[in-house]
Amino acid sequence: MAPRKLTPPVLGADASQKAVAALRKHLSAQLSPVLCVEDAALAARCRAMASRESALHASQPDARQEAFPLDGPDWSQLREDLTALAERTLRRLAPDVPRLPLDARLCLRRYPPGHTGQRLGAHVDDTLCTLLWASTPGLEILAPQDDAAWNGADVAKVGLPTMGPPPKVVQEDDWATVTPPSADCFLFTPGNGWSGIVTSVPLRSPTLHRVAVGGDVERLSLPLLVSVRGDYGSALNSVGEALRQISLDGAAKAAEDRLSPLTEVLGVELLQHLDAESLCRLNMCARFFGEEHATTRRSRCEDAARERALDLMQGHVTGLCVLEGVSSVRQLGQQVFRAFLVAFYKSLAREQCRTFPYLPDGRRIPKGRWPKWRQDFQGWFHTLDAFEAGPVAAYAAAEALRGLAMAVTGGSPPQAVLDAAREAADRALLARPGELRVWVDTRRDLPHDDGRIAALVAGQGGRWERNYDSDDYSDDSYDTMFFGTATFPSLRHAVEVKDALRADEAVECLSVQYLDWERLNYLLS
Numbered sequence: 252m253a254p255r256k257l258t259p260p261v262l263g264a265d266a267s268q269k270a271v272a273a274l275r276k277h278l279s280a281q282l283s284p285v286l287c288v289e290d291a292a293l294a295a296r297c298r299a300m301a302s303r304e305s306a307l308h309a310s311q312p313d314a315r316q317e318a319f320p321l322d323g324p325d326w327s328q329l330r331e332d333l334t335a336l337a338e339r340t341l342r343r344l345a346p347d348v349p350r351l352p353l354d355a356r357l358c359l360r361r362y363p364p365g366h367t368g369q370r371l372g373a374h375v376d377d378t379l380c381t382l383l384w385a386s387t388p389g390l391e392i393l394a395p396q397d398d399a400a401w402n403g404a405d406v407a408k409v410g411l412p413t414m415g416p417p418p419k420v421v422q423e424d425d426w427a428t429v430t431p432p433s434a435d436c437f438l439f440t441p442g443n444g445w446s447g448i449v450t451s452v453p454l455r456s457p458t459l460h461r462v463a464v465g466g467d468v469e470r471l472s473l474p475l476l477v478s479v480r481g482d483y484g485s486a487l488n489s490v491g492e493a494l495r496q497i498s499l500d501g502a503a504k505a506a507e508d509r510l511s512p513l514t515e516v517l518g519v520e521l522l523q524h525l526d527a528e529s530l531c532r533l534n535m536c537a538r539f540f541g542e543e544h545a546t547t548r549r550s551r552c553e554d555a556a557r558e559r560a561l562d563l564m565q566g567h568v569t570g571l572c573v574l575e576g577v578s579s580v581r582q583l584g585q586q587v588f589r590a591f592l593v594a595f596y597k598s599l600a601r602e603q604c605r606t607f608p609y610l611p612d613g614r615r616i617p618k619g620r621w622p623k624w625r626q627d628f629q630g631w632f633h634t635l636d637a638f639e640a641g642p643v644a645a646y647a648a649a650e651a652l653r654g655l656a657m658a659v660t661g662g663s664p665p666q667a668v669l670d671a672a673r674e675a676a677d678r679a680l681l682a683r684p685g686e687l688r689v690w691v692d693t694r695r696d697l698p699h700d701d702g703r704i705a706a707l708v709a710g711q712g713g714r715w716e717r718n719y720d721s722d723d724y725s726d727d728s729y730d731t732m733f734f735g736t737a738t739f740p741s742l743r744h745a746v747e748v749k750d751a752l753r754a755d756e757a758v759e760c761l762s763v764q765y766l767d768w769e770r771l772n773y774l775l776s
């Protein structure tokens with residue numbers, strides 16, 4: 252019996268809000284959801300590049316399926332363009348999902364002619380989502396006749412050994428062949444990581460699929476496997492892994508067994524003591540199995556994160572509360588509050604690595620730790636994470652406050668508000684962790700003064716190094732320059748000794764290496 256054919260709905264470039272809402276419903280309702288995404292130019296590029304690449308590889312005798320890694324600038328460019336299409340698709344379906352950094356893998360699969368039956372076994376992709384171009388149909392998805400009798404846990408168990416009750420078995424006629432409506436289509440399918448991230452489009456299950464293709468035609472495909480990169484990616488993935496375990500080992504029990512028993516055992520107060528990342532992980536679980544707060548409709552973890560972030564913000568937005576005539580950050584109007592968070596994030600993204608390269612525990616701040624876009628529930632974790640990271644957040648908050656005070660008052664905020672923000676920024680700067688190198692210009696290029704300067708610097712735990720003129724090959728011993736560097740254990744150490752250093756007759760002036768770092772120069776002057 253020829254397999255049934257199934258044509259997925261198309262997400263057109265000009266789809267209305269209503270059409271997109273219908274597609275979301277479709278994704279949520281299907282056991283193995285698939286959408287088509289059209290892009291004629293990209294599809295044509297895939298076709299041309301896939302056949303060119305395939306021609307470079309000799310066929311293995313009897314291979315039912317071969318996969319080739321793709322190297323070189325053309326493939327990198329294509330991967331980027333496909334990833335951009337996947338991201339656009341994702342954002343149209345779930346605009347509330349924060350812009351998480353994505354990673355994508357691309358390979359070429361070749362299904363040589365002359366075989367029948369299954370060519371790539373049934374699986375769910377370990378991705379956030381997958382974008383698939385293929386030269387001909389051949390992808391099959393699970394679409395059982397008794398659809399209503401299946402749930403997500405059944406799909407997760409397909410093909411796996413289990414100790415529990417016998418899993419559902421997929422029959423041959425439970426598969427349907429996906430037939431896109433045109434050759435310009437890509438197939439978009441959610442993977443295992445979807446549900447941990449795209450909570451606004453819940454799924455019955457991610458897409459269980461396989462490839463079965465027969466006949467005399469060679470089939471080529473380019474699957475783009477998209478996942479979330481970085482800390483969040485691994486945090487979310489490990490939660491995804493744990494959740495899969497839970498759903499495999501005891502789905503029925505877990506669905507009933509929400510977060511409340513955990514908090515009953517450990518106490519709700521526990522949530523106050525978790526760091527942002529742990530809270531985020533727990534929240535991910537809570538969103539699956541957790542209890543919502545009856546009035547806020549947020550999960551308990553999300554609520555706890557929000558409360559803690561508000562407490563931490565309280566000290567930083569005093570000036571804003573004064574301007575708005577309220578006494579607590581909780582009373583700030585939603586618009587003002589949002590504007591503050593946007594300004595805070597802008598400032599954080601600008602300052603984090605340059606002014607504050609180190610976290611209080613000595614680690615370097617990883618690039619992109621705080622993404623610019625923070626909305627909805629993950630925003631609270633980013634906010635909390637930032638405020639837990641020491642003075643960098645206090646500095647960003649003070650900077651944000653100053654800009655916002657200007658905007659709120661049409662350019663003339665009360666001096667007291669500006670002064671308070673300035674003071675908060677200076678305090679944050681003085682608490683900057685990590686080494687600081689100070690440039691010291693001297694009045695003479697003679698090394699005679701070095702002992703004195705070195706002693707002053709060493710008094711604050713620092714070290715002094717005179718710069719040498721590497722081009723000076725003359726045999727006099729004074730091939731030293733008019734400057735050197737003093738490296739202090741922290742900025743505060745430098746500020747402690749700056750007056751004594753500047754008072755020394757040998758010292759001309761002090762500066763820090765970043766010339767646009769005006770405030771620090773001011774503090775050191």
Ligand SMILES: O=C(O)CCC(=O)C(=O)O
Pocket residue numbers: 360371376383385389390460462472473474
């Ligand atoms: O080749 C195909 O059409 C599907 C490939 C696939 O499912 C995968 O690479 O995960």
Ligand SMILES: [Fe+2]
Pocket residue numbers: 374375376381460474
């Ligand atoms: Fe796949």
